[in-house]
Amino acid sequence: MVRFENVGLRYGNGPEVLRDLSFELAPGSFQFLTGPTGAGKSSLLKLLYLSERPSRGLITLFGEPLSKVPRDRLHELRRRIGVVFQDFRLLDHMSAYDNVALPLRIAGHGEKHIKEAVTELMEWVGLSDKMGALPATLSGGQKQLIAIARAVITSPSLIVADEPTGNIDRDMSMKIMRLFIELNKQGTTVIVATHDWPLIDKIKRPMLELFEGKLAEASWWLKPGEGLDEPV
Numbered sequence: 001m002v003r004f005e006n007v008g009l010r011y012g013n014g015p016e017v018l019r020d021l022s023f024e025l026a027p028g029s030f031q032f033l034t035g036p037t038g039a040g041k042s043s044l045l046k047l048l049y050l051s052e053r054p055s056r057g058l059i060t061l062f063g064e065p066l067s068k069v070p071r072d073r074l075h076e077l078r079r080r081i082g083v084v085f086q087d088f089r090l091l092d093h094m095s096a097y098d099n100v101a102l103p104l105r106i107a108g109h110g111e112k113h114i115k116e117a118v119t120e121l122m123e124w125v126g127l128s129d130k131m132g133a134l135p136a137t138l139s140g141g142q143k144q145l146i147a148i149a150r151a152v153i154t155s156p157s158l159i160v161a162d163e164p165t166g167n168i169d170r171d172m173s174m175k176i177m178r179l180f181i182e183l184n185k186q187g188t189t190v191i192v193a194t195h196d197w198p199l200i201d202k203i204k205r206p207m208l209e210l211f212e213g214k215l216a217e218a219s220w221w222l223k224p225g226e227g228l229d230e231p232v
């Protein structure tokens with residue numbers, strides 16, 4: 001699904017903020033990414049969802065070496081990735097329904113299909129009664145549920161989440177993580193950056209740890225399949 005080989009990243013002429021990153025995300029895997037503030041988690045995720053290009057090394061995404069993908073084809077790969085941010089990035093002037101519908105509208109789908117898909121996803125995240133709500137009238141957790149519905153409406157094969165439960169209470173954080181786990185059980189590859197140790201501890205999935213731009217030996221690893229059926 002994803003392979004990094006000796007990847008480095010610098011912004012402009014600055015120092016390398018990521019160095020010598022080599023790892024793989026297997027198809028259908030669930031991976032946490034953790035590390036202290038400034039360690040480079042968001043930067044690593046930006047490389048994954050194609051918002052930055054590496055300054056050295058090789059990234060292979062969906063079997064394609066990114067260095068060989070022409071710029072005008074990058075958006076095709078990008079469409080296969082759903083991204084969830086800590087700050088939701090909903091469009092404030094649009095209803096929850098229209099926010100969730102947006103990726104399908106951009107992709108040119110008809111309104112009938114859009115209505116079915118949005119209705120199903122709003123039900124899935126438990127917000128069927130908030131279709132017409134503007135983001136400003138929703139709680140942080142509800143906004144994140146809308147952002148997750150928007151991220152998955154195009155059925156991406158990779159979900160990248162950057163601190164999706166920052167500033168969200170414990171119960172809602174668990175609800176959000178359960179949605180990611182459900183998607184993962186359906187075959188979606190998921191990577192979640194978080195500082196939330198109690199959450200990591202409860203969910204028990206493999207973890208990548210960054211320190212000052214380098215991957216540390218993981219403090220613990222689970223063997224493939226291990227932990228996956230634990231209640232969360």
Ligand SMILES: Nc1ncnc2c1ncn2[C@@H]1O[C@H](COP(=O)(O)OP(=O)(O)OP(=O)(O)O)[C@@H](O)[C@H]1O
Pocket residue numbers: 011014017035036037038039040041042043044
């Ligand atoms: N656009 C940018 N231009 C220049 N430097 C940047 C940029 N974005 C991040 N950095 C630098 O890259 C390093 C890693 O930042 P990054 O945001 O990836 O860390 P992080 O682990 O996600 O931190 P946090 O947990 O605080 O979100 C930091 O030193 C940061 O200052």
